[in-house]
Amino acid sequence: MFIGHFGIGLGVKALDQRISLGTLFLAAQFVDLLWPSLLLLGVETVEIEPGITKLTPLNFVSYPISHSLLMTIVWGLLFGLTYWQLRKNLKGALILGLCVLTHWFLDFVVHRPDLPLHPGESLMVGLGLWNSVAGTLVVEGLLFVIGILVYLRVTKAKNRAGVLGFWGLIAFLTVITISNFVGPPPPSATAVAWVSQAQWILIIWAYWIDMNRQTRVANGTLN
Ligand SMILES: [Zn+2]
Numbered sequence: 147m148f149i150g151h152f153g154i155g156l157g158v159k160a161l162d163q164r165i166s167l168g169t170l171f172l173a174a175q176f177v178d179l180l181w182p183s184l185l186l187l188g189v190e191t192v193e194i195e196p197g198i199t200k201l202t203p204l205n206f207v208s209y210p211i212s213h214s215l216l217m218t219i220v221w222g223l224l225f226g227l228t229y230w231q232l233r234k235n236l237k238g239a240l241i242l243g244l245c246v247l248t249h250w251f252l253d254f255v256v257h258r259p260d261l262p263l264h265p266g267e268s269l270m271v272g273l274g275l276w277n278s279v280a281g282t283l284v285v286e287g288l289l290f291v292i293g294i295l296v297y298l299r300v301t302k303a304k305n306r307a308g309v310l311g312f313w314g315l316i317a318f319l320t321v322i323t324i325s326n327f328v329g330p331p332p333p334s335a336t337a338v339a340w341v342s343q344a345q346w347i348l349i350i351w352a353y354w355i356d357m358n359r360q361t362r363v364a365n366g367t368l369n
Contacts, residue, residue: 147256149323150286151175154248155352156293160300162238163361167297168353169229173245175345176221181212182342185335192338196331199258199276203331204338206257210265215250217265222246252289256282279327286323301359308358315351 155174184190191207198205211217226243257272275281303309332338
């Protein structure tokens with residue numbers, strides 16, 4: 147799953163407006179941000195296998211450190227604890243920890259049964275929605291659109307950068323998603339890893355957007 151995770155990041159802004167969109171994206175995509183470094187270090191493995199699902203040619207051969215259920219829980223705990231230490235915002239820390247965890251459950255819906263429950267010999271799970279073009283579009287598209295609507299409901303732009311930066315990001319994510327689904331398969335696993343590393347730019351972009359927008363919540367009520 148790709149834009150669905152970003153949809154979660156956008157939508158969760160409604161639960162605690164003190165959390166920057168950059169931090170929300172970092173949490174929702176945390177395990178996918180670890181994954182390319184683990185690929186480049188040779189700890190995890192991906193192969194290109196066109197046709198393995200209707201929507202992605204990636205065969206996730208091994209990724210227990212980034213994508214097992216157990217390790218995703220560990221990453222969520224570490225993420226929440228770190229945020230709590232830095233910001234002393236317990237509610238935000240809980241929200242962010244759970245946000246990290248949503249990644250695994252959303253991946254569980256779209257992936258083939260390739261998600262391990264824990265590192266080592268483990269049952270592999272996944273509902274395989276990536277084999278249905280319509281199903282994937284509905285689920286990922288709905289999460290993304292609802293996330294956008296919620297984020298726009300709880301924040302407003304302070305300036306032009308807050309408008310253009312936001313819509314630029316939405317357009318960029320949409321184009322990446324379409325090209326992932328309809329474009330040619332990537333040339334190599336190394337190319338997949340480096341393109342995935344580029345997602346860090348989206349995190350920085352989201353922090354910048356959030357600085358140029360403000361919350362609509364005044365005195366606890368939306369105005
Ligand atoms: Zn993932």
